[in-house]
Amino acid sequence: MNDPRRMTGAPRLATPGWSGLFRVAIVGAASLKGKELKDTLEERNFPSSDILLLDDDESLGLLDQVGDEATFVQAVTSHSFDNVDVAFFAGDADFTRRTWRTAAKSGAVILDLSYALDGEPGMAVRSPWIEQELEPEGGRKVDLGTTAALVAHPAATMLGMLLLRARAAGGARCIAVTLFEPVSERGRPGMDELHQQTMNLLSFQPMPKAVFGAQLAFNLISRFGDDVKESMQRSEEFILAHLSALVRGKVESPALQLVQAPIFHGHAAAIYVELERKVTAGEFALALQGDHLKVVASGDEQPTNVNVAGQHEIQVAVREDASRPNGLWLWAAADNLKLQTLTAHECALELVATRPSGKIQ
Numbered sequence: 001m002n003d004p005r006r007m008t009g010a011p012r013l014a015t016p017g018w019s020g021l022f023r024v025a026i027v028g029a030a031s032l033k034g035k036e037l038k039d040t041l042e043e044r045n046f047p048s049s050d051i052l053l054l055d056d057d058e059s060l061g062l063l064d065q066v067g068d069e070a071t072f073v074q075a076v077t078s079h080s081f082d083n084v085d086v087a088f089f090a091g092d093a094d095f096t097r098r099t100w101r102t103a104a105k106s107g108a109v110i111l112d113l114s115y116a117l118d119g120e121p122g123m124a125v126r127s128p129w130i131e132q133e134l135e136p137e138g139g140r141k142v143d144l145g146t147t148a149a150l151v152a153h154p155a156a157t158m159l160g161m162l163l164l165r166a167r168a169a170g171g172a173r174c175i176a177v178t179l180f181e182p183v184s185e186r187g188r189p190g191m192d193e194l195h196q197q198t199m200n201l202l203s204f205q206p207m208p209k210a211v212f213g214a215q216l217a218f219n220l221i222s223r224f225g226d227d228v229k230e231s232m233q234r235s236e237e238f239i240l241a242h243l244s245a246l247v248r249g250k251v252e253s254p255a256l257q258l259v260q261a262p263i264f265h266g267h268a269a270a271i272y273v274e275l276e277r278k279v280t281a282g283e284f285a286l287a288l289q290g291d292h293l294k295v296v297a298s299g300d301e302q303p304t305n306v307n308v309a310g311q312h313e314i315q316v317a318v319r320e321d322a323s324r325p326n327g328l329w330l331w332a333a334a335d336n337l338k339l340q341t342l343t344a345h346e347c348a349l350e351l352v353a354t355r356p357s358g359k360i361q
Contacts, residue, residue: 020047021047021048021049022046022047022048022049022085022086022352023048023049023050023052023083023084023085023086024041024046024048024050024051024052024084024085024086024087024088025051025052025053025054025080025081025084025086025087025088025103025108026038026051026052026053026054026088026090027054027055027076027087027088027089027090027091027095027096027099027100027103028054028055028089028090028091028092028095028096028114029053029054029055029073029090029091030053030055030073030091031055031090031091031092031187031188032184032187032188032191032337033090033091033113033114033187033337033340033341034053034055034088034090034091036337036338036341037088037090037113037341037344037345038051038053039341040338040341040342040344040345041341041345044342044345046345046348046349047352048086052074052080052084053073053074054073054074054075054076054080055073055074055075055076055091055095056075056076056091056092056095076099076102078102080102080103081102081103081106081108082106084103084106084108085108085109085352086108086109086111086348086351086352087100087103087108087109087110087111088111088113088344088348089103089110089111089112089113089114089116089117090113090114090344091114092114092187093114093115093116094116095114096112096114096116096117097116097117100112100116100117104147104148107147108147109147109148109348109351109352110147110148110149111148111149111151111344111347111348111351112148112149112150112151113151113340113341113344115150115153115238117148117150118150118238120150122146122148123148123149123150124146124149124150124245125149125150125152125156125242125245125246126149126150126151126152126343126347127151127152127156127157127160127246127343128343128346128347128350129157129160129161129291129292129343129346130152130157130160130161130164130246130247131246132291133160133161133164133165134164134247134248134250146351147351148351149347149351151340151343151344151347152242152245152246152340152343153238153239153242153340154267154334154336154337154339154340154343155179155181155239155267155269155336156239156240156242156243156246157246157339157340157343158267158269158314158332158334158339159177159179159239159243159254159269159271160243160246160247160251161292161293161314162271162288162293162314162316162330162332163175163247163251163254164247164250164251165287165288165290165293166251166273166284166287166288166330167250167251168287169275169279169283169284169287169288170275170276170277170279171275171276172251172252172273172274172275172276173274173275173276173326174272174273174274175251175252175254175255175271175272175273175274176254176255176256176257176271176272177254177255177256177257177269177270177271177272178257178259178269178270178271179239179256179257179258179259179267179268179269180220180259180261180263180267180268180269180305181235181258181259181260181261181267182261182263182264182265182266182267182305182336183211183216183260183262183263183264184264184265184336184337185336186211186212186230189210189211190211190212191264193208193209193210193211193212193216194216194217194262194264196208197209197215197216197217198217198218198262201215201217201218209225209227210228211228212224212225212228212260213225213226213227213228216260216262217262218262219262220259220260220261220262221259221260222257222258222259222260224260232258232260235258236256236257236258239256239258240253240256254271263305265305265309265335265336265337266304266305266306266308266309266333266334266335266336267305267333267334267336267339268303268304268305268331268332268333269330269331269332269333270329270330270331271329271330271331271332272321272327272328272329272330273327273328273329273330274324274326274327274328275326275327275328276326277326278325278326279326279328280320281298281318281319281320281328284318284328285318288316288318288330292312292313292314293313293314293315293316294313294314294315294316295316295317295318296315296316296317297317298317298319302317302331303315303316303317303331303332303333304333305333305335307333308333308334308335309335309338310335310338311334311335311338312338312342313334314332314333314334314339315332315333315334316330316331316332316333317330317331317332318330319331
């Protein structure tokens with residue numbers, strides 16, 4: 001059976017007069033990830049000639065802006081991906097499953113931010129930040145023949161960066177993570193439900209619970225209600241699977257407790273690390289500092305989901321445990337939407353680099 005990720009049609013040979021730009025499609029353009037992705041591609045000057053906005057029927061005709069030009073969200077048809085070089089899937093997982101093969105058969109590079117293609121043959125979890133971190137150890141093993149990637153869960157990228165950097169300070173005997181997840185990981189329905197729960201609670205009205213199955217407003221929950229199909233335990237397993245795929249056995253998987261927090265954007269994590277020897281918080285902070293990771297001094301404003309909004313880095317503060325001499329606490333935060341779209345942007349740059357020309361002449 002042919003793999004549609006490798007059905008690239010006619011060879012892409014360098015063409016005289018080619019502009020060096022690629023034609024991009026964002027499928028799920030009206031979603032939270034889709035909107036953030038469009039902004040990230042523009043901020044980072046992705047080499048695109050134009051960006052096509054596609055989504056399901058509910059979002060058709062929505063007005064948006066790409067660069068200085070107004071454009072509309074369009075439906076996905078059998079010809080939507082003609083002349084498209086890069087297709088990002090950032091919307092609903094079911095919508096991705098229905099439409100991605102059309103893009104793959106057209107020869108487009110596939111970047112999946114919806115997690116719909118997790119488990120598809122040959123679909124590797126990618127996070128270039130982690131791969132660059134492992135490069136000196138031979139950890140950067142990218143199949144140059146592939147034309148698709150599953151963009152890593154942002155929490156897996158955040159934890160992977162922190163744990164790989166932490167190795168430099170000494171071997172860890174114990175790592176435990178409490179991860180506070182924002183409702184934007186559940187898309188716009190999650191955002192809307194938290195907003196409506198808050199409004200209804202303050203006005204003594206019944207609260208909607210279709211997404212979380214429980215009161216989340218002014219609350220923390222470690223599991224969803226029984227009537228909700230999604231499971232927080234499955235989310236924990238999913239994050240750990242992505243983390244394991246990224247770090248390639250260089251660090252042990254941590255114990256993980258996922259907590260659904262009543263916040264709109266940004267992951268935050270309390271991470272306990274117990275080392276084999278005594279290391280001061282200052283020494284540990286030096287080991288963490290580097291590209292994509294900002295260590296915040298104890299006297300400065302501490303990382304929060306609010307002050308990392310829109311930031312292109314992971315922020316972390318370090319302190320020593322009060323009772324265990326070899327124990328350290330990390331408090332970290334990152335913008336989940338920005339982190340994943342930055343990952344998608346870098347994955348796309350690497351994949352299109354193997355293509356000698358785009359379809360745009």
